[in-house]
Amino acid sequence: MSLEIIIDWLQAALRWAAPLIIVSIGEVYSERSGVINMGIEGIMLFGALTGIAAGFYLNSLWLAVIITAIIGLILGFAVAYLTVSRRTNQVVTGLMINMVSLGATDMIFSMMSETRKARVATFPAIFPSSMTNIPVLGKLLFAQPISTWVALILPFFAAYVLYKTRWGLNVRAVGDNPKAAATAGLSVIKIKYQTVVLSSIFAALGGCALSLAEVGYFSAGGMTAGRGFIVMAACVVAGWDPVRTALICIAFGAADAAQLRIQTLSSTIPYQFLQMLPYIVTIIALTIMVKRSRVPKTWGAPYDPKDV
């Protein structure tokens, strides 16, 4: 295999990983505070559709991003209300949110028939095109759209917030021992709302990055194809650390990019088996890493403020 193919593959790996990383940032916070936001799969779908629709009708990428974030915020409040205030089962809530999202995005998309064929403007690269001529790095990094750059920088910022700020400390405390956090004077409910809403906003933005940066269109029938669940797996595998989670996401992105490339290169392996690759990688990674990961103590458990 030539160097060119490898660079091309790595470049695609980063591009495929970018939406996953963006989603994972929010999910790490939410799960660190004890809430598994399983609705991210569906919220990504909403983000993907909103991005395309807003980009198409308003013709502005930045407005599209803002509107997507607002949609994420609204859905985030719905998830937070159910899982935090009503203490519903987080798995079930997420699955039902996904179900509704899948149906609703399909329905809305079918009503916007004019966007069906349209390819809208996608995220631009931020560096001048001359820089893409730099060997190796030029193609690998400087040709990347802005969303990839955001995804590469964000994990470090997220890690700083989680480990080096008051709020990050609060989030970690709430997930490990909400009663202790409450007796120390924190509002556990408020913090959980913040992380869940944040994770939903990031999920929507990740979906938007998927449709606007990567493919440039929306397709009905669940175009996120389990990426939300892959992100959740990445969190577990990486032990809920933002930077490590991002690395795992890049690994999944690499598997995704690899299968597309092998498809075009070789015809001996049926392409359907190559398409399985990212999912198989996820399962194997989970199996190897799950026991070593330190789970937030109240991961997935509802919190009742009246319990002391």
Added chain:
Amino acid sequence: MELLKKNKRFEFAIFENLSLTTGRTLFGIFLGLLASGLLIALSGVNPFVAYGALFRGAFGSMQAVSNVLVRASPLLLGGIGVAIGIKAGVWNTGIEGYMYLGAIGAAVIGVLDLGLHPGLHILLCIVCAIVLSGCWGAIPGFLKAYKGVNEVTATIMLNYIAIYLTNWVVSNFPLVAEVGAFYPMSKQFQATARLPILIPGSSLHPGPFIGIILCLILHFVLNFTPFGYRTKMLGSNPFAARYAGVDSRKQILMIITIGAVIGGISGAIEVMGLKRRVFMEFVTGVGYESVAVALLAGGNPLGVILSALFFAALKAGGATMSIETGVASSMNSIIIGMCMLFVIGFGVIDNRKLKKIVSTDKDPENDIAAEKEGEK
């Protein structure tokens, strides 16, 4: 006190653990329908007209009722598969994958002209479906029980793998794939491998009745056998189950595998009774719907019968609604999902109020701690 005296085995408590009353469930469903109605109105259709069409589509004629039953078949089987998982404390969300594997299993035998007696051919198909889906389900079962891998993530990943596997089988697998088809599909099932149609002129196959019978059997198994006792003990308190000598790993592996086998049967019935071929992505969405069915039933097998029929009516009616009023066909899953979100949203009530009924001595700390344990 009266409430407590009632034999718990026969009370119609959807969602036993959370003390959800039937009234709340119905109210949740009502709100779900209301919210979905708003969405229908937003899409430019009079919701009353739409729901009217839905109702006619579900109950308007014999044909409609048989449609409901046909659609209930995968929901009944999928629902009961998820429900026994809930009783054991695992979320078996892999129904879609099991159905694909079951369908593949049935197709491998069913499209071949083996010159067998119909009954035997059908039986062979089902056995092959059971074996394939059972092995498939044993993967997440093993991973959950012995490796601690979250079953939701594992099964959903496996669902996608199953989808691609099916795609390959129906487009490239030489024995099964129909060559030169406009859409990837398997060859047609042999006449000897098709399930009989019960009412001529309709598409009513025995599937829904098999589903109902399985629900009844599992109701019995869960409530009146040591196996069921063990399963429920594991689901409500895994520590106590260990203390009582239950091999919880084996039990989890078995429960997930049983769910997979039922899912496999469901997939086989779908292709042998209704579709006559295996198509690419022929069961999209049933996985989530099965979770909704099991959830509405609170993991209770008898409840599964009711909730599966309810959702099947929504789906069958929804199809009519979609045709008659132009509401998007995906409205179905929105309605189901919305109903469930409202049901679970209203489901959690302050358990505290119910807890103290017989508590006579002064030990509030203890009881509150216990409550918390219970919620987990």
Added chain:
Amino acid sequence: MDENNFALQMQDITVEFPGVLANDHVNIDCKKGEVLGLLGENGAGKTTLMNVLYGLYPPTEGRILLDGKEVHIGSPLEAIQQGIGMVHQHFKLVDTLSVIENVILGIPTKKQRLDLEPAKKRLLQLCEEYELFVDPDEIVWRLPVGKQQWVEILKALYRDCKVLVLDEPTAVLTPAESDQLCRAIRRITADGRSVIFISHKLREVIQITDRITVIRDGKYIGTLATKDATQIKLAQMMVGRPVTIERKSRPVIEDLKPVLVMKNVNAKDDRGIQALKNLNLTVHAGEIVGVAGVDGNGQRELAECIAGLRKPTSGTITINDKRVTGVIADPTFVGFIPEDRQKTGLVMDFSIADNLIMKDYQNAPYAQNNVLQYTAIKKHARDMIRKYHVKTPSEDVRVRNLSGGNQQKVVIAREIDPEPVLDIASHPTRGLDLGAVANVHDTLLKERNRGAAVLFISAELQEVMALSDRIIVLFGGEIMGELNGEDADQEVIGQLMLGHHPEN
């Protein structure tokens, strides 16, 4: 007396839980610089009262005054801001965070950046001042329980509390640590802060406090100066009648046959730390062996190893010459009353009848041909309810709805009634009221007299001494000493519990 002398007054506090009056017009007041003892049995309402003070429950009735001014405390944050510090019986520490992170957690601040250095400095000053030394950078779960207690106290002092509430602080301390705590309390009150010391142990309350308020059944019984108090007087106030746990008389059983034999058993706890070290123990038929020791010195692991719930890393355990390799689900062989009945011993959502067959559900007469026989199961349940005096309207009631004492009766009925050859009773009286405690003691003694081998684990020295034929003392996973139950000396046991071999 001058009003302003009181740091805290709680007047007519009433808290009603559905069906239970947890606090019924309780009054306490605490002067500045004073240690007030709050004394009452388990479940008398002490903790509830303090939770009201800390803003965790709103009182149904009553008012709270701080420095003579009425205040409303709606949340822990408000309580902290009003100068109330609380060390809960079950520590409220995030054990994955470091000491210093725990100390500053929740203190309102404008600065988002986490700057730990100044906080560490202040914490170290406090450590010096009160002689409660901890390393600010240590992760909490690595600290021994005693040190965690210091962290809780320092956390409150760091927030400059005026009133410090200590809820059963000595339950997890060794006597030496208790002394250290006493000295720290003296220093704290010397600053003009007040301490409310909650306990049900008479001796230490008399040692530490200036005045004592007693509550019983959620009601205020009275307050008296410690110098006027005697143990007997306090005990009477606490339980409403004179009590002492007296050594139970018992028939002598000759010819003791060894039932449980443990040889060189080593085991690790859940964190992977060595919890049992080369333990050798034999329990004979017809004797009660009491296991004394401060909580967390291997008692839990000892019980779990014998019951087969935990695998020893080395050594052998045999019961009646049968090697223990896994969970023993044969109720006629081993009865095990676990430490945490709600978490381990019961399925809270099962009915009483179902809970009573937990270890027997596969066997006749409860199951025949793989079908559960509910007629037999329910009849058995009704018999047990009658025999063990479980207070319940019927056998179909879920165990969740029973009181703690009645839940314990269900466990005891299940574990003891099949007449096993070995009984393991792990803290069987914890959290029970006195009547229930006496009941448990009688049951265990009856078991002994029947000829069962009984291993009785308890942190309450009094009951170990009252009940045991032999006493072993666990410290750090080792048997520090073995005493004859008949003439065991409390002082000696106390020394052994600390890991000291008393001079011969």
